[in-house]
Amino acid sequence: MSAVSKGWKIGLVLLLAVAAQASNEPHIGFAYPAGAQQGTSFEMLIGGQYFKGATNVFVSGEGVSVEIQQFSVRYEPRRINNLFNNYENTRASLKEAREKGDAEQIKKLQQRFDRAEEQLRVADAPPGVDRFDRKAMRKFYGYNKKEQFNPQLQDRLRVRVTVAENAPSGERELRVYTPSGLSNPFCFQVGTLEEVREHEPNDDHMKPNLQTVPVPSVINGQVRPGDMDHFRFQAQKGDSIVVDVNARRIIPYLADAVPGWFQAVVALYDEDGNEVAYQDDYKFNPDPVLFFDVPETGTYTLSIRDSIYRGREDFIYRIAIGELPFITSIFPLGARKGERVDIALTGRNLPKSRLTGKLPDDGTDLRHVSVRKEGYRSNPMPFAIGELPEAFEAEPNSSPAEGEPVERPLLINGRIQQQGDRDVYRFYAEAGDSVSVEVIARRLNSPLDSVISLSGPGLEKPVRNDDYVVKDKSHLYLGAGLVTHHADSYLTQNLPESGTYYVEIADAQGNGGHDYGYRLRISKASPDFSLRMEPSGMHIGPGGTAVFTVRASRKDGFREQITLSADELPEGFVMSRAEIAAGSDLARFTITAPKKMAGKLVSPQIIGTAMINGEAIVHTAVPVDDQMQAYLYRHLVPARELVLAPVEKRPPVLFHAKVPKSGIIELVAGRETRISFEGTIIGKQRGYSVKLDHPPEGFSTAKNGWIGKKRIKTKKKDGRDEWHKHEAWGSIMIAVDESIEPGTELSLVVSAEVKRGQEKIYYPAPAIPVKVVESRD
Incomplete structure (x- = not known):
């Protein structure tokens, strides 16, 4: 079965039932390769759990179609012998029963034989391997003695993906549909560069016939246990090579691995095998980005491995290599909506150093900045859109005596310019006033590990905050998403006396530099909230009901009720009454489908409204999925949209x-x-x-x-x-x-x-x- 997803508007999904909460909802562990070039068609392997009966695989957005070719099961290696023994013994017993003419025994054995035959028929095997050839299957299942069997990856879907020439580039979400549910979203990237797939064996960087890859290109591969992958490429003297690794960005969190993701390491070697460059991360991101100015024309070798030589099937990667545009920093990190902006860009191979224009008067509170060079778009950098008046820091302001005067409310764009630098701002307040101070930096890809302090009359000692981390008793981090290094600071304080107060910001580790930008909000306490809702996707049948959980992150003492409603919910769908009660942070609500549906994916927005200081404040809930990291910690990872997938058959x-x-x-x-x-x-x-x-x-x-x-x-x-x-x-x-x-x-x-x-x-x-x-x- 094949289908094309067009803006998530698709035909009715022919499934057996709807499961608002199924014990065996499909779950994607990996998809390899996790992306493709525009205008190409290729085979993809999806590994995970509960794929049996899958009818559709869809990729969000326009221009990507997926056809399911085969379902299979990757058995534990030692089980293959048992399956063959069962199959052969049952076949022999069935033959004997037929010779005796025992009808009742024949019926029982035939059922048992059919099950045994089906188990082998769906056994995972590469193309060309006969699943009923015991010797060939044992060889395949025993090829890597180091690899441990992972039941969370045992189900397989082999699919053909076709990407149209005009498919928009960028990140998408891939999901699997089965009779039991809708899978988690999995990152799928559509690109413009030529793509290659690794050829094993490639462990030895000095091997004479090592795979050569074109530059520029995107390299797809998997790091298996103890594995190291190597690729050769040609470079000219003076080239500015960028090696941009996507690993953790594809699979953010692994529940059963420490530190909870594939920690990739890359290196470059010259023709004599000498290491000439190395990188194991990029700023605070686990995925490395390596910059290499080519000293001599020749052949170089790229190496990738796990930092501690782990490896498994879901350690997949995509490496963009070439003289590619890459933004290392922008300044400012944001601006007020409706205002003109002049954004300075720093990086490698950039076609321009500034972006200018006017921001819209409305829209989201976060956009992304990127540039295009020779058909390739650079990495996107987050850019915040604010509502408060904004200003730029004015040096010198490194001490209270030099403190820059500000009027609240204000959002200040600044930098910690060098090691040991600190910026000080001062404001006047009356006794009984309140102040709220917040740093937005790490969330905007700044390496700044901020620490802030507030001092002034009536405060016995400075009020200080380093990292502001919000999590519940179950180790669920709220609102952090993909940021595991929670380094942004925040504090609120009632001010005991009238006078001048000072806000100081610095890097907690004494670092600084051109990239260490920040946005510092200084205002009176401004009660507010943000919302996260899970899951990001669910099945729903005619007349059926789907359940969602919404969590509120409250700010500056806001404790009032938040009323939830749905926007863009099609006619006939009904959302239950839903409020997050005053003083509470959580609510559950349902959406019920009409008994007759049009058969299109539904992507409503859930809106939260609260009265704050006599004004109705409205925020949209961000769809998220609860993902575990390293056996314990959990994160609400944002999805691109909420998806309600209609199914044909009514619930029982x-x-x-x-x-x-x-x-x-x-x-x-x-x-x-x-x-x-x-x-x-x-x-x-x-x-x-x-x-x-x-x-x-x-x-x-x-x-x-x-x-x-x-x-x-x-x-x-x-x-x-x-x-x-x-x-x-x-x-x-x-x-x-x-x-x-x-x-x-x-x-x-x-x-x-x-x-x-x-x-x-x-x-x-x-x-x-x-x-x-x-x-x-």
Whole structure:
């Protein structure tokens, strides 16, 4: 099956069921290669879990189509022998049963043989290898003794990807669709340079017939256990070569590896095998970028490996090599919306050193700056768009006596110019005033590891902040996304006396330089918030319901309610009532599809609105996915858009709570309350167990509830009970802890559990609005 994704507007996905929360939703561990040149077609291998039954693979944006060619399973090497033994023994037993004419035994053995044959038929193997050739399969599965079997990568999809000539270049998101769900998004890059794929063996950098790659080009490869990959290229004296490695940028976090990503290292060797350049990172980014001014015309060798010689299939990389434009820094790092900008660029092989123009009066708070040279676009640099008045630092300002005077609110664009430098700003405030100081630097690719301090009358000692890190008790970092070195600073303070106060900013390690730019906000406490919602993608069937979680990051003491709503939600789709309660940071809500859908991917925006100082403040929730790093730490990694993928078949159970005319169900603190349901059940199953889905603290399922088909009063002729064909009802008992404060309002999600063998799939009802009340006894 093939399909073309055009702006994520695609035809109906022919799948068996919708799973709002499935125990076996597909998960992509790697895709190799993870990108392609415009106007090319190539074979891609996708590794992960739960790909069986996959019907579609889609890449976001226009101009990329994917055709599934084969599903297979990469078995643990020692299991191959067991599979062959089972296959051969069952075949022999079946033959013997046929000779004896034992019909019952033949039927049992035939079923067992069919299963054994299917297991071998889907065994992963390279093209041309006969899966029923025991010797060939054992050789393939034993080729790398160092590589450990990883069950998280055992399912394989071999697909053909076709990239149109006019496909826009840049990063996309690739997802796999199966009957059980929609996979996580995986980074896929569309480029303009020629692409090559590594040829093994290439461990020895002095090997005479080592693979030669064109310059410029993009090299695709995988680092396996203990592996080192080498490539030769020609360069002319005076060339300014850039080696830009994409590894962690493709797979940001690995749950089962330390430090939680592929830590690539690159080096260059001359014709005599002497190392002439080396790099193991780029500023604070794990992916290295190497700059090399070619001293002599000749042949050079590029090497890539893991820093501690690890390796596995998902250690994939893409290396752009050549005299490519690369921006190392920009200044300023942002500007006020609606204003003219003059951005200075620093880097290698840049066609210009400045970008000028006028910013729009509205739009996002973050854009990206890049330049194009000879058809190749440079690396993008983030550029912030602000709303406050802006200014530039004025040197000298390295001490309180030289402190630059500012009027709040102000956003200052500055640099820590050299090692040991510090910038000081002063402002006047009245007793009882507040101040909020925030650094935006590391989030904008500045290497500055900021530290700020506030001093002045009435403060016994300077108020100081180094890194402002927000995470919950479960080691989930909120709002940080791909930035693991949380180096931006932030503080708020009530000012005890009238007088002059001083804000100082420096690098925590005493570093500095041309690249060490910052944006420093000094204002009165400005209550505000930002929103993250997960997951970034989900299936939804006709009449079905999808559940999402929204987290609020509150700033400058803001604790009020945030009301959530949906924008660009197609007609017939309904979003549940949803608020993040005052003092809370989390809410869950649902989106329910109409019973008849147009069959297009839905990409709504979730909006949060709050009243702050009498003004309605609106922010869009960023779609994210919860990813684990190194066995423990978790990060909310941003996706490009929220995706609701329609599927054709209705869920087996559709139900909703019976809500009174008031629009809210009252739950008594310290008691159990019954919530009743009504709905429909499709198929022969009489009913399903229901329970609270990720209940908030203090709320629990007193006992699993039930949603089942209604019993008809009249009985069948044989006296047995008769049931409605589809109509269903049920209930659940919800317990509320007595510690929950009366007046608390929130939404609860209840899901029906559907079992299919060992698989469990949860189908939620629309979120239920509840209010906790005092006991009337």
